[in-house]
Each structure stands twice: as structure tokens, then as C-alpha cells.
Amino acid sequence: xxxxxxxxxxxxxxxxxxxxxxxxxxxxxxxxxxxxxxxxxxxxxxxxxxxxxxxxxxxxxxxxxxxxxxxxxxxxxxxxxxxxxxxxxxxxxxxxxxxxxxxxxxxxxxxxxxxxxxxxxxxxxxxxxxxxxxxxxxxxxxxxxxxxxxxxxxxxxxxxxxxxxxxxxxxxxxxxxxxxxxxxxxxxxxxxxxxxxxxxxxxxxxxxxxxxxxxxxxxxxxxxxxxxxxxxxxxxxxxxxxxxxxxxxxxxxxxxxxxxxxxxxxxxxxxxxxxxxxxxxxxxxxxxxxxxxxxxxxxxxxxxxxxxxxxxxxxxxxxxxxxxxxxxxxxxxxxxxxxxxxxxxxxxxxxxxxxxxxxxxxxxxxxxxxxxxxxxxxxxxxxxxxxxxxxxxxxxx
Numbered sequence: 001x002x003x004x005x006x007x008x009x010x011x012x013x014x015x016x017x018x019x020x021x022x023x024x025x026x027x028x029x030x031x032x033x034x035x036x037x038x039x040x041x042x043x044x045x046x047x048x049x050x051x052x053x054x055x056x057x058x059x060x061x062x063x064x065x066x067x068x069x070x071x072x073x074x075x076x077x078x079x080x081x082x083x084x085x086x087x088x089x090x091x092x093x094x095x096x097x098x099x100x101x102x103x104x105x106x107x108x109x110x111x112x113x114x115x116x117x118x119x120x121x122x123x124x125x126x127x128x129x130x131x132x133x134x135x136x137x138x139x140x141x142x143x144x145x146x147x148x149x150x151x152x153x154x155x156x157x158x159x160x161x162x163x164x165x166x167x168x169x170x171x172x173x174x175x176x177x178x179x180x181x182x183x184x185x186x187x188x189x190x191x192x193x194x195x196x197x198x199x200x201x202x203x204x205x206x207x208x209x210x211x212x213x214x215x216x217x218x219x220x221x222x223x224x225x226x227x228x229x230x231x232x233x234x235x236x237x238x239x240x241x242x243x244x245x246x247x248x249x250x251x252x253x254x255x256x257x258x259x260x261x262x263x264x265x266x267x268x269x270x271x272x273x274x275x276x277x278x279x280x281x282x283x284x285x286x287x288x289x290x291x292x293x294x295x296x297x298x299x300x301x302x303x304x305x306x307x308x309x310x311x312x313x314x315x316x317x318x319x320x321x322x323x324x325x326x327x328x329x330x331x332x333x334x335x336x337x338x339x340x341x342x343x344x345x346x347x348x349x350x351x352x353x354x355x356x357x358x359x360x361x362x363x364x365x366x367x368x369x370x371x372x373x374x375x376x377x378x379x380x381x382x383x384x385x386x387x388x389x390x391x392x393x394x395x396x397x
Contacts, residue, residue: 015386015390016386016387016389016390016393017386018041018043018051019051019054019055019060019386019389020384020385020386020389021041022037022041022051022052022055023055023060023061023104023384023389024384025037025040025041026061026078026079026080026104026105026106027104027105027106027199027377027380028106028199028200030105030106030107031077031079032077032078033066033075033076033077033078034048034049034052034063034075034076034077034078035048035066035075036075037078052076052078056081058392058393059081059083059084060080060081060084060085060104060389060392061078061079061080061081061084061104062078062079062080062081062082063076063077063078063079064076064077064079065077078105079105080103080104080105080107081104083143084103084104084143085104085143085144085145085383085392086101086102086103086140086143086144086145087101087102087144087145087146087147087148087376087379087380087382087383088100088101088133088136088137088144088146088147088148088182088379089101089102089108089147089148089149089150089372089375089376089379090129090132090133090147090148090149090150090176090375091149091150091189091371091372091375092125092129092149092150092151092152092189093152093189093215094152094166094215094216094279094280094281095115095116095279095281095282096113096114096115096116097113097114097116097125097128097129097132098110098111098112098113098114098372099111099112099129099132099133099135099136100136100372100376101136101140101144102148102376102379102380104380104384106200106376106377106380108369108372108373108376110372111132111135111136112132112135114128114132116128121168122168122171126171126173126175126176129176130175130176133147133176133177133180137180141180142395144180144182145182145382145383145388145392146182146183146184146185146379146382146383147176147177147180147182147183147184147185147379148185148187148375148376148378148379148382149173149176149184149185149186149187149375150187150188150189150192150371150372150374150375151163151173151186151187151188151189152166152188152189152215152216152219153166153168153188154188154234154235154237154238155186155187155188155234155235156233156234156235157234158172158173158174158184158186159171159172159173159186160173160186161235162253173186183382185375185378185379185382187374187375187378188219188221188235188237189213189215189219189371190211190212190213190219190220190221190237190328190371191219191220191221191228191230191236191237191374192370192371192374192375192377192378193211193213193221193328193329193364193366193370193371193373193374194209194210194211194220194221194222194223194228194237194326194370194374195221195223195226195228195374195377195378196366196369196370196371196373196374196377197209197211197223197326197328197364197365197366197370198211198223198226199226199373199374199377200365200366200373200377201326201364201365201366201370201373202324202326202362202363202364202365203223203323203324203326203362206223206322206323206324207224207225207323208222208223208224208320208321208322208323209222209223209322209323209324209325209326210222210223210313210316210317210320210322210324210325210326210359211223211325211326211328211364211370212239212313212316212325212326212327212328212331213327213328213329213331213364213370213371214263214264214309214327214328214329214330214331214334215264215280215281215329215330216264216265216266216280216281217240217260217264218239218240218259218260218263218264218312218331219237219238219239219240220237220239220240220316221236221237222236222237222320222322239259239312239316240258240259240260240263240264241253241255241258241259241260242258242259242312242315243255243256243257243258243259244257244258244259244262244308244311244312244315245257245258245259245260245261245262245263245308246261246262249261249262259308259312262304262305262308263305263308263309263312263334264280264284264305265277265280265281265283265284265287265330266280267301267304267305267308268283268284268287268301268302268305269283271300271301271304271305272287272297272298272301281330284330284334285330285333287301287302288302288330288333288334288337291337292337299338302334302337302338303338303341305334306334306335306337306338306341306342306345307338307341307342307345309331309334309335309342310335310341310342310343310344310345310346310349311345311346311348311349313325313346313349313361314345314346314347314348314349314350315349317350317354317358317359318349318350318351318354321354321359322359323359324359324360324361324362325359325360325361325362326361326362326363326364326365327361327362327363327364328364328366328367328368328370329368332363332364332367335361346358346361
């Protein structure tokens with residue numbers, strides 16, 4: 001296509017650029033007023049009114065009267081239209097999977113949680129998830145414009161590379177959304193949780209953020225200006241496989257000395273002389289409860305794991321110089337269970353010039369729902385591009 005031939009399409013997309021920016025502000029600040037959006041986007045009152053009217057006609061937004069605040073012109077609060085486009089969100093976890101639906105204002109509504117348990121192969125689990133997706137789409141088929149999937153493993157080219165706990169390798173998810181007419185977006189759970197924290201969580205406003213999640217192992221993300229660094233092949237963020245651990249121990253991934261092997265539930269079981277747990281998360285929660293009740297051996301194991309976690313975080317802080325570090329999954333309760341030991345190990349591992357103002361370590365605002373909200377955010381980004389909005393307008397002239 002020549003540049004002249006492409007000019008109408010570029011002009012068509014440009015008309016939707018401001019609309020895309022406006023919808024991004026609605027997601028960023030739920031309940032934002034039209035007047036505030038006009039100020040942020042430097043739009044005149046008339047242009048903002050005209051644009052919002054057009055978005056109402058296209059079933060993208062609705063407007064409600066804003067609460068009165070003294071004198072001044074009344075304005076409106078912007079919400080997602082009840083008949084507007086949606087993202088179907090699927091989240092695969094170690095012991096279960098969840099489905100949800102996300103609307104243009106960033107609201108995420110959980111539909112169901114289905115346990116699959118250990119030992120189930122990918123074919124059975126994906127078949128169940130496909131049925132779950134059908135239930136999410138029922139009655140909303142034309143409105144679901146993307147399917148966003150979070151998986152607890154590195155992702156390359158839309159495929160799961162390897163999950164050592166589930167013992168899954170090279171799983172292709174392409175059939176999950178086949179026949180729906182909606183694109184499938186696949187992302188790593190820890191990276192998506194990091195996206196959620198920088199968009200609407202504890203790391204909002206951070207130019208450089210490190211997010212770490214502990215489940216059946218450690219994952220994470222380095223986020224720069226709200227964008228995750230995914231690596232050359234999409235598999236960055238495997239923090240748990242950096243050699244911060246015991247070199248005499250081989251990880252399930254095949255490498256020696258991984259950070260995972262001294263922090264996660266398997267490390268706790270090894271410290272306590274227990275068998276390898278089949279449900280790592282539940283086992284970790286049980287050990288944390290035992291430590292809290294005064295069990296000395298459990299307390300010692302938890303302390304050792306918390307120190308190992310803090311020492312590795314100091315290494316990440318030294319490497320990336322983040323504005324903030326956020327902790328998701330079981331990392332936050334592990335830190336809380338041995339806070340003094342954690343804090344001492346973190347400071348001790350920092351380079352001396354960081355210690356006067358160490359990067360703060362905060363609990364993730366989205367807690368266990370970070371991956372779900374991150375997958376929703378990525379999906380909503382996809383369906384609110386200029387071209388996606390132009391396509392929606394063609395369907396709703």
C-alpha cells in the first residue's frame with residue numbers, strides 16, 4: 001500500500017486518538033468527572049461535551065451527575081456503557097482457574113473459580129476453561145472484543161514455555177478462543193500483576209517499579225513508565241531463577257542455586273523435614289499459621305525464608321534502582337511474619353549509598369487479584385486503540 005493509499009486509514013485512526021486518551025483516563029481514575037478529564041487532556045469544555053456525546057451514542061460511555069460540591073457549574077461522572085465492549089479475562093493458577101469480565105472503566109467482575117488440582121494435564125484444564133469462556137460470552141458475544149489470559153509461567157509467542165510445578169511444557173493456547181472472533185492475549189501472571197500495581201495499585205506514579213510475586217516459586221516484573229520489560233523473547237521476570245539460592249540444590253527448572261529453592265513452600269517443607277507438598281500455596285499458608293501460633297520450628301523456617309527473600313530483593317534494588325518494590329501473593333505475609341529479620345536483611349544487602357533512602361517495599365494493593373486486574377488492563381488497552389474504536393464505531397453507526 002502506498003503512502004497516499006494509507007492516508008484515509010491514518011486520518012480515520014487519528015479521529016479516535018483523543019477518544020482513546022479519554023477512555024484511558026476513565027480507567028485510570030474510576031468515577032472521574034468530565035470536567036477533570038477535559039483539564040487533564042487540555043480540551044475545551046465544548047469539545048469535551050461533544051466527544052462524550054459521541055461516545056454515548058456509540059455505547060462506549062454513560063454520564064451521571066457528579067456529586068454537588070458547592071458553587072460552580074455542574075458536571076458529570078463518566079462510566080462504562082452497560083452495552084459497551086468487554087474483555088473476557090481468564091486466569092490460570094497452580095490449583096485452579098478463574099474467569100471474569102472487564103468493562104471500559106476498568107471494573108472487573110469475577111464470574112467463577114474452578115479448582116483443577118494437581119496432576120491434571122493441559123488438555124483437560126484448557127477444555128474446562130474453554131467452557132468457562134463460553135459461559136462468560138453467553139449473551140455478550142458481540143460485546144466481548146478480546147480474551148486476555150494470565151498464566152503462571154514464562155510466555156513466548158502466546159505459548160506457555162514451562163511450568164515446573166504443574167509439569168507442563170510448551171502448551172499452546174490458540175484453541176482457547178478459536179471461533180470466538182476475539183483475539184487471544186496471553187501474559188505471564190507476575191508481569192500482569194506488576195502492570196496492575198503501576199496502573200491502579202501501590203506503584204502508581206513510579207517511573208521504575210519492581211513487582212515480585214511468591215506463589216509456587218517467585219516471579220516478577222520490571223516496569224518502566226507503566227510498561228513491563230518482557231525481554232527479547234517475552235520471558236523476562238523469572239526472578240526466582242536467579243542464582244541467589246543454595247548452589248548445592250537443583251531447581252525443578254534444571255538450574256542450580258535458584259532463589260526459589262530457599263524461599264517458596266518447598267523450601268519450608270525441606271527445612272521442616274516434611275514431604276514435598278502437592279499444594280504449595282496451602283502448605284505455605286499452614287506453616288505461616290503455625291509460626292504465628294508460636295511453633296518454634298515453623299518460626300525458624302519462616303524466618304530463614306523471609307531473610308532469603310529480603311536478600312534477593314536487595315539485589316534487585318541494587319540492579320534496577322527502582323522507585324518502589326511491591327510484593328504480591330505470599331511474599332507480603334512472609335515478610336510480615338518475620339518483619340524485623342526481613343528489614344535487617346534487606347538493608348544489609350543494599351549498597352551503602354541506597355541505605356539512606358532505600359527503595360520502599362510495599363504490599364501490593366491488588367493482593368491475590370493482581371494478575372486478574374493486569375490481564376484486564378492489557379485487554380482493555382487492546383480494545384481501546386484508535387483502530388479498535390474505529391472498528392467498534394463501524395459496528396454501531
